[in-house]
Amino acid sequence: xxxxxxxxxxxxxxLLAWLAARVHPLLCRWISLAAVLVDLALAFIEAFRHVSSxxxxxxxxxxxxxxxxxxxxxxxxxxxxxxLSLLLVLLTLVLGVVSVVISWSANIKALGFYHLNLLWIxxxxxxxxxxxxxxxxxxxxxxxxxxxxxxxxIWGGERRTYAAVKFFLFTQLSGLLMLIAILALYFAHxxxxxxxxxxxxxxxxxxxxxxxxxxxxxxxxxxxxVKLPMFPFHTWLPDACAEASTATNVILxxxxxxxxxxxxxxxxxxxxxxxxxxxxxxxxxxxxLTILYGAILAFSQTNLMRLLAYASISHLGFVLLGxxxxxxxxxxxxVMTLIAHGISTGALFVVAGSIEDRTHxxxxxxxxxxxxxxxxxxxxxxxxALASLGLPGLGDFVGEFLILLGTYRSHIAMTVVAACGVxxxxxxxxxxxxxxxxxxxxxxxxLPDLALREGLTLGAMMVVLLWLGLYPQPxxxxxxxxxxHLPALWR
Amino acid sequence: MxxxxxxxxxxLLLIAGSSVAVLIAAAVGRNHAVAFGLSLAGLAASFCSVxxxxxxxxxxxxxxDGYALFFFGLISxxxxxxxxxxxGYLRNRDIDKEExxxxxxxxxxxxxxxxxxxxxxxxxxxxxxxxxxLYALIxxxxxxxxxxxxxxxxxxxxxxxxxxxxxxxxLIYADLGTMDFARIxxxxxxxxxxxxxxxxxxxxxxxxxxxxKLALVPFHMWTPDVYQGAPAPVTAFVATVSKGGMFAxxxxxxxxxGINRFAPALLVFTIIAIASMLAGNLLALLQSNVxxxxxxxxxxxxxxxMVALEVGGAIGASAVVFYLVAYFIMTLGAFxxxxxxxxxxxxxxxxxxxRGLFWRRPVLALIFTAMLLSLAGxxxxxxxxxxxxxxxxxxxxxSWALILILVIxxxxxxxxxxxxxVILYQQPGDANQPxxxxxxAAGLVLAALTVILVWLGVYPSSMLQAIHTAIGSLL
Numbered sequence: 001x002x003x004x005x006x007x008x009x010x011x012x013x014x015l016l017a018w019l020a021a022r023v024h025p026l027l028c029r030w031i032s033l034a035a036v037l038v039d040l041a042l043a044f045i046e047a048f049r050h051v052s053s054x055x056x057x058x059x060x061x062x063x064x065x066x067x068x069x070x071x072x073x074x075x076x077x078x079x080x081x082x083x084l085s086l087l088l089v090l091l092t093l094v095l096g097v098v099s100v101v102i103s104w105s106a107n108i109k110a111l112g113f114y115h116l117n118l119l120w121i122x123x124x125x126x127x128x129x130x131x132x133x134x135x136x137x138x139x140x141x142x143x144x145x146x147x148x149x150x151x152x153x154i155w156g157g158e159r160r161t162y163a164a165v166k167f168f169l170f171t172q173l174s175g176l177l178m179l180i181a182i183l184a185l186y187f188a189h190x191x192x193x194x195x196x197x198x199x200x201x202x203x204x205x206x207x208x209x210x211x212x213x214x215x216x217x218x219x220x221x222x223x224x225x226v227k228l229p230m231f232p233f234h235t236w237l238p239d240a241c242a243e244a245s246t247a248t249n250v251i252l253x254x255x256x257x258x259x260x261x262x263x264x265x266x267x268x269x270x271x272x273x274x275x276x277x278x279x280x281x282x283x284x285x286x287x288x289l290t291i292l293y294g295a296i297l298a299f300s301q302t303n304l305m306r307l308l309a310y311a312s313i314s315h316l317g318f319v320l321l322g323x324x325x326x327x328x329x330x331x332x333x334x335v336m337t338l339i340a341h342g343i344s345t346g347a348l349f350v351v352a353g354s355i356e357d358r359t360h361x362x363x364x365x366x367x368x369x370x371x372x373x374x375x376x377x378x379x380x381x382x383x384x385a386l387a388s389l390g391l392p393g394l395g396d397f398v399g400e401f402l403i404l405l406g407t408y409r410s411h412i413a414m415t416v417v418a419a420c421g422v423x424x425x426x427x428x429x430x431x432x433x434x435x436x437x438x439x440x441x442x443x444x445x446x447l448p449d450l451a452l453r454e455g456l457t458l459g460a461m462m463v464v465l466l467w468l469g470l471y472p473q474p475x476x477x478x479x480x481x482x483x484x485h486l487p488a489l490w491r
Numbered sequence: 492m493x494x495x496x497x498x499x500x501x502x503l504l505l506i507a508g509s510s511v512a513v514l515i516a517a518a519v520g521r522n523h524a525v526a527f528g529l530s531l532a533g534l535a536a537s538f539c540s541v542x543x544x545x546x547x548x549x550x551x552x553x554x555x556d557g558y559a560l561f562f563f564g565l566i567s568x569x570x571x572x573x574x575x576x577x578x579g580y581l582r583n584r585d586i587d588k589e590e591x592x593x594x595x596x597x598x599x600x601x602x603x604x605x606x607x608x609x610x611x612x613x614x615x616x617x618x619x620x621x622x623x624x625l626y627a628l629i630x631x632x633x634x635x636x637x638x639x640x641x642x643x644x645x646x647x648x649x650x651x652x653x654x655x656x657x658x659x660x661x662l663i664y665a666d667l668g669t670m671d672f673a674r675i676x677x678x679x680x681x682x683x684x685x686x687x688x689x690x691x692x693x694x695x696x697x698x699x700x701x702x703x704k705l706a707l708v709p710f711h712m713w714t715p716d717v718y719q720g721a722p723a724p725v726t727a728f729v730a731t732v733s734k735g736g737m738f739a740x741x742x743x744x745x746x747x748x749g750i751n752r753f754a755p756a757l758l759v760f761t762i763i764a765i766a767s768m769l770a771g772n773l774l775a776l777l778q779s780n781v782x783x784x785x786x787x788x789x790x791x792x793x794x795x796x797m798v799a800l801e802v803g804g805a806i807g808a809s810a811v812v813f814y815l816v817a818y819f820i821m822t823l824g825a826f827x828x829x830x831x832x833x834x835x836x837x838x839x840x841x842x843x844x845x846r847g848l849f850w851r852r853p854v855l856a857l858i859f860t861a862m863l864l865s866l867a868g869x870x871x872x873x874x875x876x877x878x879x880x881x882x883x884x885x886x887x888x889x890s891w892a893l894i895l896i897l898v899i900x901x902x903x904x905x906x907x908x909x910x911x912x913v914i915l916y917q918q919p920g921d922a923n924q925p926x927x928x929x930x931x932a933a934g935l936v937l938a939a940l941t942v943i944l945v946w947l948g949v950y951p952s953s954m955l956q957a958i959h960t961a962i963g964s965l966l
Contacts, residue, residue: 072955073883113853142870149909154849154916161913165906172905176898179879183886 002042003065003079003130006089007123009039014119021112032100032115036122040093047086051478062086064132074196078133083481085129087335088262091342092129094464095254096122099247101457102350106245106357114155121147121251128259134182134198141223142175144259148252156243163236163243170236174226181219185271188212203271210274217272217279220263227260228316231290238297241309242362246353249305253312254346261319261338265331268323276324283324284407288417290317295424299431304352304362308345311388311428314421315341315396321418322403328483330406333399335479340395340468344387347461351381354454355436358447364432369441376450378437380458387465389429390422395468492550499547499555502537502563503603509533510596517589526589527578530596534574538567546964551671552613553604554743561812561961562606562739565819569731570599572823572936576830577724579930583835591631598624598728602736609747611660611670614740618656618704621733622649628728629721641720648703648713656700662693672747679749687753694756698763704737705793706786708766715778718786723838726782727826730789731819738796742811745800746965760801764893767794768900775907782840784907785825788866791904792818798897799881802888805966810877810884812958817865817873817947824862824940828855831933845911847919856915858941865944867908868901873947 013035021028050062061080069077081089099118108114124147127140145168153164182198189206190196197203208216226233241249269276294314301307315337322334354377355370356362371378387394390401400422408415450458468475497504512533513526541564546556553559574595581588601621608614626649630642664670666689667678679685702710718726771791778784796818799810832839832848832855839845849856865874878901885894947954 069950070952070955072952072959110849110853139870142875146864146869150916153913161917165909165913168909169902169905173898173902176882176902179882180886180891180894180898183883186883187887 001065002046003063003081006039006042006130007079007126009035009042010119010123010126013038014116014123017115017119018112021115025111028112028115029100029104032119033097035119036093036096036100039122039126040090040097043086043089043093046081047090047478050081050086051083051474051481061132066132069133069136073135073198075135075198076133077136078199079130079136080132081130083478083483084262084265084335085482087339087475087478088129088258089126091258091339092122092125092255095250095342095346098346098350098457098461099250101453102250102353103245103247104453105451108155110154114151117147117150118247118251121151125251125255125259129262132200134186134200134203136198137200138175138179138182141178141259141263142172144256145171145175148248148256151248151251152240152244155245155248158243159239160243163239167236167240170226170233174223174233177219178223181216184212184216184219188216200266206271208272210278213272213275214278217268217275220267220271221279221283224260224263224268225286225320227263228257228320229260229313230286230317230320231293231313234290234294234313237313238301238306238309241305241312241349242303244305246349246356249308249349249353250346253309253349254342257312257316257319258338258342261316261323261334264320264323265335277326280324280326284321284411284414287317287320287324288414288421290314290320291418291421292317292424295421295428298428299424302363302365304355304364304367304432304436305349307364307428307432308348308352311348311425312341312345314425315345315388315400317421318400318403318418321407321414322399325403325407325410325414327406327409330403331483332476332479333402333404333406335399336395336402336468336472336475337399339475340387340399340465343461343464343468344384344394344396347380347384347458347465348388350454350458350461351377351384354450355381359445364435366443367436367445368439368443369437370445370447371437372441373445374447374449376455377447380450380462381437382433383462384458384465385429385433387469389425393466393469395465395472398469398472495545495547496549499544499549500553501540501544502560502567503600503607505533505537505540506567506596506600506603509536510593510600513589513592513596517593521587521589523578523582523588526592527574530574530592531571533596534567534571534599538564538571541567548609552610552616553607554609555607557964558739558743558961559607561957562736563603565816566599566602566606566732566736569735569819569823570595570728572827572940573724573728573732575932575936576727576827576930577722579933580722580724580830580833582930586632591628594624594628594631595728598628599732602732605736606739606743608740609672609743611664611672614744615653615657615660617736617740618653618700621736622653625649625725625729625733628725629717631722631725637720638722639720641717644713644720645717652700652703652710655696655703659693659696659698659700662689662696666690666693672744675748687755691753691755694753695759698756698759701737701741702763705734705741706790707763707793707797708770708790711767711771711790714790715783715786718789719780719782719840723782723826723830723833726785727823727830730785730822730826734789734793735815735819738793738811738815742800742808743965745803746808757801760797761893764794764797764801765896767791767797768897769794769903772900772903772907776903778907779842780840781829781842781845781911782838784911785822785829788904788907789822791900792822792866794900795878795881795897798890798893799884801893802884802890804888805962806887807884808962808965809955809958810880812962813880813951813955814877816954816958817877817944820940820944820947821862821865821872821874824858824937824944825866827933827937827940828859828862831855831930831937842911842914845914846917848915850919855937858937859915860912861941861944863908863912865948867905871945871948873944873951875948876951 017028017031064080067077069075124144131137294310298310319334322330390397604617626646632638706714775787865872868878
């Protein structure tokens with residue numbers, strides 16, 4: 001039941017916040033924060049109950065909710081939690097708290113509707129991580145789009161309409177291809193067994209001809225690849241990031257990509273092992289291309305948000321590489337990277353947003369010498385840039401190191417090229433630090449430094465990254481539970 | 492004709508009776524509220540009668556089975572909503588209002604006859620009753636150029652397409668010697684390889700007549716002009732009741748006569764479906780008038796329905812009916828918003844009328860958004876499940892090419908729905924907004940439609956059950 005509450009609290013909190021905004025703006029903000037915090041507390045309770053109590057690895061699913069929803073199609077309202085989804089739910093809610101907190105002081109029009117969208121997109125993302133019925137999964141997958149569309153289209157920058165429509169069209173088309181794939185699988189399962197069902201566990205063993213399996217897997221893959229985003233389907237992300245507000249960017253880059261990574265781990269290999277193996281070389285090549293392409297483009301951006309978006313694309317290339325490498329170590333690295341990338345990229349967007357609030361620009365060329373006037377902000381910027389370029393001791397390093405380690409055992413050439421991506425990260429991350437924070441303060445900028453609220457948010461994210469970097473064992477331990485019921489290739 | 496036959500005809504008789512009652516009342520003394528009240532009562536009574544009327548075949552002409560009763564309910568409910576919209580829309584205008592309701596009821600009767608027809612004679616009769624009432628309804632504001640132009644256009648094209656239809660019926664009759672759908676089925680079943688010389692042109696001409704009414708490509712030319720010219724409530728009626736009645740007939744005709752079994756006919760329907768989906772969505776991209784956008788979008792929606800129709804079988808038929816229900820709700824909803832925003836001298840069909848609506852009337856803007864997202868097929872709405880059902884039907888039959896085209900077409904469609912949605916949330920311009928009329932009844936319609944839209948989108952089981960029962964009597 002706690003799984004249902006996770007979603008209900010967010011949906012209900014969103015509605016309440018919307019109504020409360022008419023009474024007082026502060027009430028709306030507090031209700032939103034309370035809703036996300038309650039959810040986070042619930043998720044932590046789950047984590048302590050199942051992971052630390054030592055029964056991890058015993059059951060396939062920690063907890064389940066399974067109700068018949070549309071019996072005519074065999075559709076169930078089926079939520080379930082395992083180690084993988086638990087980790088990502090925690091990430092979602094942490095970034096959810098961050099995005100509510102950093103919207104606090106901003107002067108936001110239609111405040112109530114803004115928070116409604118913010119909480120509902122979090123609910124949609126939780127739905128994706130928890131659904132164990134493919135119809136429900138697709139339902140949540142599509143449902144994420146609408147709040148995000150509004151967040152970009154209403155509260156975005158100058159070209160927000162273009163960015164929002166582009167985002168919507170890319171994800172909708174790829175999503176519909178996934179729907180066709182889901183239905184193809186559904187009917188294939190019916191022909192094999194005579195049962196109409198969308199249940200993940202039932203569909204897992206559906207016998208498919210190699211040809212059919214490949215097509216169905218491609219349908220899923222396209223949807224995930226667009227959302228990740230993978231080269232050459234990535235063009236919507238920089239445009240969206242360049243226009244969206246800070247909190248939106250945190251969710252856009254930090255969480256939507258995570259849903260794609262989750263989808264690949266949960267569905268692609270377990271359902272279509274044969275097709276997955278056949279397709280892996282292509283996907284890995286694309287992953288390496290994504291790493292390099294993202295890094296090179298990040299290096300040449302002048303808009304700070306676009307730089308971060310391309311950097312994010314480059315990191316997500318590693319996730320793709322890790323998932324398709326077929327190695328258990330690399331898969332652990334991919335999960336680690338998803339989490340660390342969510343935190344560090346989210347934090348970088350918070351820093352970038354704080355700079356924008358103060359300087360009213362997103363152009364890196366205009367900044368410079370901010371360290372003189374806002375040392376705490378700049379220090380935070382440096383910290384997260386270092387995290388992003390893979391400094392040992394921080395979460396990103398662990399993830400990318402494991403991916404390269406795991407991939408090296410089977411694909412040496414790919415690993416070598418991908419490692420160049422790590423090198424390139426040094427260039428774009430340090431270029432950002434140098435241009436924005438260091439050098440002479442020519443303007444000269446006179447800016448207020450981090451406020452307590454911002455400082456606490458960023459400080460907490462630093463602690464999480466340090467924890468992930470120095471003591472990643474709880475993450476691996478939790479994921480190991482989920483990996484237990486993943487097929488043998490990954491063990 | 493026995494007493495039970497009369498009872499079975501009750502939904503039709505109630506509509507016909509109330510139209511006569513409105514006429515008599517208007518002859519005694521013109522009163523808008525009385526005409527409105529009588530029509531609502533007639534439509535509501537007809538809707539309620541659907542639940543206890545026995546299902547029987549009444550003469551060879553009308554088959555009042557569960558399927559027909561389902562559509563009776565749908566059509567009378569939709570007309571009920573249109574009447575509520577029309578009341579506020581007509582109230583403050585300097586024009587005779589009572590005849591509007593008479594025409595509306597007669598047109599509703601025509602659509603219901605179509606839904607129950609099991610014979611070409613009743614088919615033609617229903618079609619003409621519907622069309623003739625519509626000519627007058629479309630051109631109801633005789634003092635304005637656009638409605639008159641739309642009415643004339645509809646008159647000329649509908650009359651000529653009716654002639655095609657008649658000729659087609661005659662050819663089929665000449666070949667098979669019957670106009671009864673079920674008898675046609677028998678004859679074709681007994682002779683699987685009939686001589687197609689007369690039959691095929693006959694079917695083609697019938698399809699022309701049906702295609703015109705449904706505005707399928709290439710018979711769609713009238714749609715944008717009529718949608719734009721007709722008063723907004725009438726446009727809502729043309730888009731839903733008129734097309735819905737015809738589609739109900741088409742589905743029955745396919746299911747009962749088995750005439751779609753011939754490969755050439757199937758090929759033609761495939762081409763029509765693809766052309767409607769693509770042309771409707773692509774042409775809508777070029778429009779800047781909201782009513783015209785909705786017109787082209789309705790062409791595309793008819794194309795989606797054709798995909799499910801082609802698939803056939805129980806799943807295809809249920810997909811058609813479910814999608815029609817969803818289409819009724821979202822189209823009525825969209826035109827209800829247009830109606831609500833319309834001023835006295837013109838309908839709110841310019842994009843500018845919608846700029847920044849969210850900041851002026853947030854609830855109305857959110858409802859319009861919900862309707863448009865439903866038309867685009869986004870979850871939590873009836874339109875999503877409808878599209879899901881159609882794609883599922885296509886996947887069940889393995890028509891991958893058709894559903895792939897459907898997916899691409901509906902992504903193109905998303906683009907222009909989003910264009911309207913975007914405008915709703917932009918900062919309001921300083922252009923003079925026309926002062927909308929006050930319509931509390933329309934607000935009620937909008938609220939009800941939104942609730943049903945979301946209800947069907949989230950929990951469609953009971954509707955699916957009802958459709959399953961209705962389809963059961965057809966197949």
